[in-house]
Amino acid sequence: MNYDFANIEAKWQKIWEEKKLYAAQDGGEKEKFYALVEFPYPSAAGLHVGHPRPYTAMDIIARKKRMAGMNVLFPMGYDAFGLPTENFAIKNHIHPRIVTENNIKNFRRQLKALGYSFDWDREINTTDPKYFKWTQWIFLQLYKNGLAYKAKMPVNWCTSCKCVLANEEVVEGVCERCGAPVVRKEKSQWMLRITKYADRLIDDLEGLDFIDRVKAQQTNWIGRSHGAEVKFRSTLGDEILVYTTRPDTLFGATYMVLSPEHPLVAKWMDRLNNVPEIKAYQAAAAAKSDLERTELNKEKTGVKLDGVMGINPVNGKEIPIFISDYVLSTYGTGAIMAVPAHDDRDWEFAKAFGCEIVEVVAGGNVQEAAFTLKDDTGIMVNSGFLNGLTVKEAIPVIIKWLSEQGIGEPKTNFKLRDWVFSRQRYWGEPIPIIHCPKCGEVPMKEADLPLLLPDVESYEPTDDGESPLSAITDWVNVKCPCCGGDAKRETDTMPQWAGSSWYYLRYMDPHNDEALASKEMLEYWSPVDWYNGGMEHTTLHLLYSRFWHKFLYDIGVVPTKEPYAKRTSHGMILGENPHYVGNFEKQEDKDAMIAKYGSDALRPAVKMSKSLGNVVNPDDVIREYGADTMRLYVMFIGDFEKAATWSPKAVKGCKRFLDRVWAMAENVSDMETEYSKANTSLMHKTIKKVTEDIDNLKPNTAIAALMTLINQIDKTCNRAELKTVLQLLSPFAPHICDEIWEQKGYEGICSVSAWPQYSEEKCKDSEINIAVQVNGKMRGTVLMDADLSDEQVVANVVADEKISRFLAKQGGSIVKTIVVKNKLVNLIVK
RNA sequence: GCCGCUAUGAUGGAAUAGGUAGACAUAGCAGACUUAAAAUCUGCCUGGGGCAACUCAGUACCGGUUCGAGCCCGGUUAGCGGCACCA
Numbered sequence: 001m002n003y004d005f006a007n008i009e010a011k012w013q014k015i016w017e018e019k020k021l022y023a024a025q026d027g028g029e030k031e032k033f034y035a036l037v038e039f040p041y042p043s044a045a046g047l048h049v050g051h052p053r054p055y056t057a058m059d060i061i062a063r064k065k066r067m068a069g070m071n072v073l074f075p076m077g078y079d080a081f082g083l084p085t086e087n088f089a090i091k092n093h094i095h096p097r098i099v100t101e102n103n104i105k106n107f108r109r110q111l112k113a114l115g116y117s118f119d120w121d122r123e124i125n126t127t128d129p130k131y132f133k134w135t136q137w138i139f140l141q142l143y144k145n146g147l148a149y150k151a152k153m154p155v156n157w158c159t160s161c162k163c164v165l166a167n168e169e170v171v172e173g174v175c176e177r178c179g180a181p182v183v184r185k186e187k188s189q190w191m192l193r194i195t196k197y198a199d200r201l202i203d204d205l206e207g208l209d210f211i212d213r214v215k216a217q218q219t220n221w222i223g224r225s226h227g228a229e230v231k232f233r234s235t236l237g238d239e240i241l242v243y244t245t246r247p248d249t250l251f252g253a254t255y256m257v258l259s260p261e262h263p264l265v266a267k268w269m270d271r272l273n274n275v276p277e278i279k280a281y282q283a284a285a286a287a288k289s290d291l292e293r294t295e296l297n298k299e300k301t302g303v304k305l306d307g308v309m310g311i312n313p314v315n316g317k318e319i320p321i322f323i324s325d326y327v328l329s330t331y332g333t334g335a336i337m338a339v340p341a342h343d344d345r346d347w348e349f350a351k352a353f354g355c356e357i358v359e360v361v362a363g364g365n366v367q368e369a370a371f372t373l374k375d376d377t378g379i380m381v382n383s384g385f386l387n388g389l390t391v392k393e394a395i396p397v398i399i400k401w402l403s404e405q406g407i408g409e410p411k412t413n414f415k416l417r418d419w420v421f422s423r424q425r426y427w428g429e430p431i432p433i434i435h436c437p438k439c440g441e442v443p444m445k446e447a448d449l450p451l452l453l454p455d456v457e458s459y460e461p462t463d464d465g466e467s468p469l470s471a472i473t474d475w476v477n478v479k480c481p482c483c484g485g486d487a488k489r490e491t492d493t494m495p496q497w498a499g500s501s502w503y504y505l506r507y508m509d510p511h512n513d514e515a516l517a518s519k520e521m522l523e524y525w526s527p528v529d530w531y532n533g534g535m536e537h538t539t540l541h542l543l544y545s546r547f548w549h550k551f552l553y554d555i556g557v558v559p560t561k562e563p564y565a566k567r568t569s570h571g572m573i574l575g576e577n578p579h580y581v582g583n584f585e586k587q588e589d590k591d592a593m594i595a596k597y598g599s600d601a602l603r604p605a606v607k608m609s610k611s612l613g614n615v616v617n618p619d620d621v622i623r624e625y626g627a628d629t630m631r632l633y634v635m636f637i638g639d640f641e642k643a644a645t646w647s648p649k650a651v652k653g654c655k656r657f658l659d660r661v662w663a664m665a666e667n668v669s670d671m672e673t674e675y676s677k678a679n680t681s682l683m684h685k686t687i688k689k690v691t692e693d694i695d696n697l698k699p700n701t702a703i704a705a706l707m708t709l710i711n712q713i714d715k716t717c718n719r720a721e722l723k724t725v726l727q728l729l730s731p732f733a734p735h736i737c738d739e740i741w742e743q744k745g746y747e748g749i750c751s752v753s754a755w756p757q758y759s760e761e762k763c764k765d766s767e768i769n770i771a772v773q774v775n776g777k778m779r780g781t782v783l784m785d786a787d788l789s790d791e792q793v794v795a796n797v798v799a800d801e802k803i804s805r806f807l808a809k810q811g812g813s814i815v816k817t818i819v820v821k822n823k824l825v826n827l828i829v830k
Numbered sequence: 831g832c833c834g835c836u837a838u839g840a841u842g843g844a845a846u847a848g849g850u851a852g853a854c855a856u857a858g859c860a861g862a863c864u865u866a867a868a869a870u871c872u873g874c875c876u877g878g879g880g881c882a883a884c885u886c887a888g889u890a891c892c893g894g895u896u897c898g899a900g901c902c903c904g905g906u907u908a909g910c911g912g913c914a915c916c917a
Contacts, residue, residue, distance in 0.1 A: 002869085172914095216834050217912055225916075244917060257917090300915085326915040336917045344831075345915055415916050535911075604841095636855075638842055643910085650842070653855050659870095692846085701844065704854035711854090771850040776898040778850055802883095818897050824849050826897050 003662040005626030009735040013115055021752055022066070022074070022117035026509075027524060030071035034525050035062040036504055036564075038533035038541070039077040039124075041496075042103035044088055047110040048608070049616045049634070049646060054532045054570045056631045057640060057699060059116045061530065063731035064694045066117070067755040073525055074117055075507040077124035078104050081132075082496040083161055083177060086427035090460055096427040100127055110618060115627045115734055117751070122510045126499030131506060132429045133450035134516040135498050138548065140432060140443050141555055147193040148421065150441065154330075155420050157185035162461035164189060166420045166495065168221075168540045184286070187465060190422040190431060190492060194547045198222050198414045201546055209566040211641075214538050221539040223415025228399055229333065230408040232256060235309045235318065236271060238264055243332030243413055246342065247402065248394040251383040252360035253337035256310040256321045257302065257349070259329035260285040265305070273306040278323065285325040300326055300349040312337075313407045314384065324349065332413055341366035358382055361391060419544065421495060424467040426459035428493030436480035436487035445481055451489075467491040500541050501548040504528050504563060516557070523559050531564040534572075542567070568697055571643040573634070574605035575614030605645035616646050628733035629655040635699035635732060657707055658736055661729065664714045665722055665740045672718035679713050679721055681765050687758035690728045703732060719744070724756045772797050773826040779806050790819040797825050 016022060037058045040051060062074035080100045089096040104125060111118070124131055142148040156165040160180030164187060169176045194201075202222050205215045227245035234240055240256065258265060260282045269275060281303045302324030309318040326345055327336050340350035340357045347370035350357055357366050361378035364371025371378070373391075380386040385401070386394045402408030422431065430451045432444040444451060454475035459468045469491040470476060480487035502516065508525040509517035533542065542564075549563040579597045593601040600606060608615045621630045632654040638644040675683045686709045693702035706729055713721060723746055730737040734751045741750035769781040770793060782800045784793065794817050797803055807814075807829065816828040 213834055213911085220833055220913060223913085223916065227917080242917080246917080324915090326917090328916065331916045338917085343917065345917075348915095413916075415913085538912085636842090642836085642843095644842075647842070647856070650856050656870095657855090663870095696846095700842095701854080704844070707854055769850080773849080773898070776896090781850065816897070818849090820849055824898090826849080828897055 002659050003736065003739075005628060005658075005736070006623075008739045009113075009115060009627050012735045012738045013112055015738075015749075016115075016117070016751075017112075017120065020121070021749065022062075022072075022119055023121060024073040024075075024119045025071050026521060028071055030069060032073065032525060032529075033062075033065045033070040034073045034508075034527070034529045035065070036075070036507075036528045036531045038537065039079050039500070039503060040107060041082060041084070042078045042080055042100065042107045043084055044099070044103055046103075046106050047618050049618055049621075050573045050608075052114055052618060052630065053573055053634045053637075053640075054534075055111070055114070055116060056634050057570065057697065058530070058532050059631075060635065060694055060699055060731040061697075063117050063734065063751060064691075064755060067727065067730070067751070067753060069754070072117075073122075073507065074119060075122040075124075075510075076111060076116070076118040076120070077122075077503060077507070078107065078126065079496070079500045079503070080104065080125055080127040081428045081494075081499055083163070083425060083427070086425055086459060089427070095455075096459070097127070100125075113622055113627055114618070114631065117734070122507050124503060124506050124510055126429075126503065127427075129450040129452055130513070132499060134506070135429050135494065135502070136432045136444075136449050136451060137446060137516065138502060138552070139429075139494070139498070140446060140449075141557075142192060142551060143433070143443050145551070145555065147196065147551060149191055149193065150188055151191050152186065152188040153191075154184045155187050155189055156182045157187070157465070158182055161425075162463065162465070163424050164420055164422065166497070166540075167417050168419075168543075185465070189420050190490075192419040192421045192547075194419045194544070195414060195416055197547050197550050198224065198416050199412075200550060201416075201543065204546075204550075204562055208562060208564070210564075211568055213535070214542070214567055214569065217535075217538045218543055221416065221543065224412060225414075226410070226412050228402060228408050229411040230313065230337065230402060232313060232337065233311045234264075234268075234321070235311065236268060238267070240264065240310060240321075240335055241333045242335045242337045243411060244337055244339075246339065247398045247408065248380065248383075248386065248391050249339040249342050249360050250312070250314045250337070250398060251386065252339040252341045252358045253312050253319065254340060254350070254356040254358055255319045255338045255353075257324050257327045257336050257338050257346075258305075258321065259327040259334040260323045260325055261329040262323070262334050264335075265323060268305065268308050271307055274303070277303050278305065281323060288325070300324065300345070300352050302326075302349065302353065304353070310337075313402075313405070320355070322349075322353065330417065331415070340370065342371055344370045344372060346370070360386075419547075421498075422490075422492035423495050424465055424492055425461060426453070426456070426468045426493065428495065429498055430469070430493055431490040433490040434478055434480060434487045435490065436482060436485060438485055439480055439482040439487075442480055442482045442487070448481075467493065469493070497541055497544050501545045502552070504531075504545070505552075505558065519559075522557075526558060527560045527562060528564045530566045530568070532568045532570060535569050538569075569641065571639070571641055572607065573637070574643055574645045575608035575612065575616065576645060576647075577601075577603055577606040578612055578614060580604045605643075608646075616648075621651065625651055625655045626658075626735075628658055628736050632658070632703060632732055636703045638700060640697055640699060657710065658733060660710055660714060661725070662736065662740065664710065664717055665726075665744065668717055668719055668722045668744070670718050672720045674720050675724075676716065676718055676721070679716065679718075680762055682709060682712060683721060683724060684758040684762040687724065687728065687756050688760075688763055691755070691758070694731065699732070706732075726750050727753055727756050768822050770797065770822070771824040772800075772803055773824065774803075774806065774810065774829055776826060779803060786822055790817075790821075793819055793825055794827075797827070 035058050037054050062072050066072045085096050085099050089099050156170045158165050158175040158180055160178045161175060170182050173182060175182055202219050202224055225245050227243060228247040229241055229243050232240040232242060302322045305321045308321055310321050312319055338346040340346040340355060341359045342361055359366040360381060360383045361371060362381045363378045378391045380389045380394050399410055430453060432451045434442045436442050454472045456472055476488050478487055478489055505517050509521035512518055545563055552558045553561050579593055579601050581593050581601045633651045636654055686705050689705040690702045726737040726741050730751050737750045764786060766786055767783055768786045769783050772780050772782055780802050782797050784796045810829055812829045814827050815830045818826040
């Protein structure tokens with residue numbers, strides 16, 4: 001009865017591989033379709049159950065498109081540089097290259113065991129010199145175009161990884177990867193000028209088929225705001241440039257605030273009267289970690305600069321100047337005009353420091369709270385020539401006035417910062433730059449790429465913030481490619497995000513030695529038609545790769561402005577929470593759990609983790625139920641976009657379903673070539689449903705439709721129907737379908753057979769249950785022929801015994817009827 | 831605080847464009863088969879009332895639009911995710 005999934009799956013995986021059944025063709029008549037999933041980081045732990053969810057979903061889409069006659073590119077690879085491998089290597093004294101090789105072997109085995117239709121001939125590995133040669137090449141192009149530069153600046157330093165982090169890698173003041181506190185450190189770092197692309201990274205989202213939350217998050221992260229830069233003066237004669245999004249409130253600026261690091265503070269220092277106080281504040285601000293700065297954001301602190309005043313350019317008023325860490329040195333000009341009446345933060349600060357609050361937009365009570373409305377309900381007051389205008393009208397007027405006076409101009413600012421691109425670690429792409437005492441920074445010659453990592457004994461990170469590579473003198477010391485004199489290599493390496501920023505291009509032409517990919521292949525395969533990946537990469541990998549792609553477009557390497565035409569995202573797979581208080585009967589046990597685990601104890605499902613012991617290993621599931629069941633279950637688990645909880649019990653339901661399909665097939669022995677009359681409309685409806693659901697990324701309801709179909713036809717299924725069932729099920733559970741297909745003697749191989757067609761005409765039923773409402777309430781159904789005229793439908797309904805009885809009881813007469821064709825009748829009775 | 835999202839049985843979730851709420855599955859209950867268990871098969875499975883035909887209520891809460899609202903509009907509550915002193 002039960003089918004032998006282990007042998008069947010091994011058999012078909014071997015056949016697919018030997019026949020290269022799913023290899024993409026580099027050209028041809030068929031329409032191309034490039035389906036992409038995020039390649040994994042090959043960790044020592046192996047594949048997590050989270051991986052198969054997106055992989056299976058895209059495999060289903062790839063398989064269905066292939067069956068529908070498209071030339072599908074569905075590749076896989078490994079994003080293998082990175083810290084966990086390096087840390088594992090250090091701990092176990094194994095070279096990271098060996099660790100990586102072993103991990104990849106394990107990942108490949110697991111991916112193959114799931115029966116994915118990847119084109120394995122295109123597999124890539126970011127740590128392969130043949131691959132990272134081109135990562136380095138792209139870096140050189142960025143460098144030559146002024147988009148890679150070295151700068152000394154405060155950077156995020158992870159105290160545990162002993163390495164700098166990009167802004168995108170710092171989450172709530174701690175390291176995204178290890179959770180250790182991040183501190184600010186002044187260091188010279190390689191930077192990539194992603195800010196140059198800020199506008200295009202927002203504007204070009206418009207034409208893309210990305211899910212809205214991805215667009216919203218990227219737009220938010222880039223953080224574009226429109227306003228003006230305005231020149232204030234100080235009583236000491238210096239110009240103080242501020243940025244504001246509310247130039248309309250200029251008359252309400254009653255003090256100014258500089259960031260503690262602002263250069264004017266140092267310049268003024270010897271003319272100020274409270275230097276010790278100022279210096280103490282600066283020192284305290286500098287010592288704060290990001291975490292402290294955000295945690296302590298309730299109370300406003302600051303110091304007034306005693307001995308200097310600002311001058312408001314619109315009214316000539318002298319106003320005090322403070323330093324405070326609520327003004328950031330890294331945003332805008334690092335200095336603000338404070339309008340306490342109309343900005344919450346300024347208001348709080350003004351209350352704390354007793355500054356004047358002047359209302360310039362009517363509508364609130366500015367002594368009670370800041371009035372921050374920006375819409376056109378507010379009317380300007382106390383604002384000279386702006387009085388009487390709405391906020392909306394005032395903004396262009398004041399901006400025009402400022403530019404005419406030469407004291408201000410419109411300005412757009414972004415929250416996005418340039419990308420900190422160097423890491424002080426061993427296991428990454430070496431940066432192909434040489435530092436020469438005579439010539440300065442010299443890029444390596446492209447012909448000399450790849451620049452390999454030296455083989456070393458120790459790759460421990462250093463406490464002083466130098467890369468481990470700096471200790472390898474044979475490697476570090478080189479001749480300058482420019483003057484031939486003694487020079488040194490750059491010893492920092494690239495971040496993990498480098499290799500993944502362009503990997504989708506390499507799949508198009510993975511073995512090319514002359515270029516990252518040939519023009520023809522880039523032209524043929526670009527763009528990626530459908531890219532699915534995690535939301536956690538929205539402001540990291542996804543943004544970075546869009547940036548690199550746009551740059552490559554600008555220098556003529558790639559043919560499209562955007563890398564990915566469509567982006568979707570899957571929900572996480574969670575594990576059952578062993579600490580969930582719902583599991584405890586006694587109140588005191590619950591209370592103890594809540595005291596111990598906090599709000600986590602209130603969640604029935606949480607992220608899987610080793611410490612909770614709720615991790616599910618795909619190998620175990622495959623061993624017990626088979627890959628087809630695993631695939632089916634991760635698709636059936638729930639709405640693809642939402643988080644779902646792994647339920648060991650529910651897996652069984654999917655196995656049962658496959659057993660039923662197997663059993664049903666065993667009983668089919670006729671030689672029918674057409675659907676039976678009784679099953680025709682159901683067959684066509686199911687083809688339609690499965691086809692559309694796959695295209696709309698609704699695998700859960702596609703599977704439900706197949707289950708419904710089997711529930712209905714398993715006693716009567718004929719040979720023609722079985723064929724269609726196998727084809728519809730094949731993308732989800734390819735092994736069992738190919739096996740039954742072969743055993744039943746259908747032609748060819750099921751998983752590359754032609755996708756079944758449906759006709760709208762045949763989806764229709766000849767008889768339909770019409771829903772009947774009286775005054776909008778359901779009162780029953782009446783079975784009748786389809787496509788009757790409205791009059792006939794109403795006549796049938798009124799003639800129905802049950803309905804007529806109800807109407808008689810109800811009294812009154814029918815004053816109106818609403819008929820929805822083949823669906824419903826609503827009788828309005830009064 | 832800002833941005834985005836969600837709320838449906840015991841549980842995961844269905845419900846194309848406003849038209850039969852709870853498809854499909856899990857768990858549970860009852861029965862068949864079995865020495866027994868597992869597996870399998872059949873039936874029940876939102877709540878209240880009724881022997882029953884039937885009937886009343888029901889998609890977080892309050893209100894609205896509509897012949898008709900889980901779906902649209904206004905408000906509220908709770909939760910999730912992202913950003914967060916960004917001027």
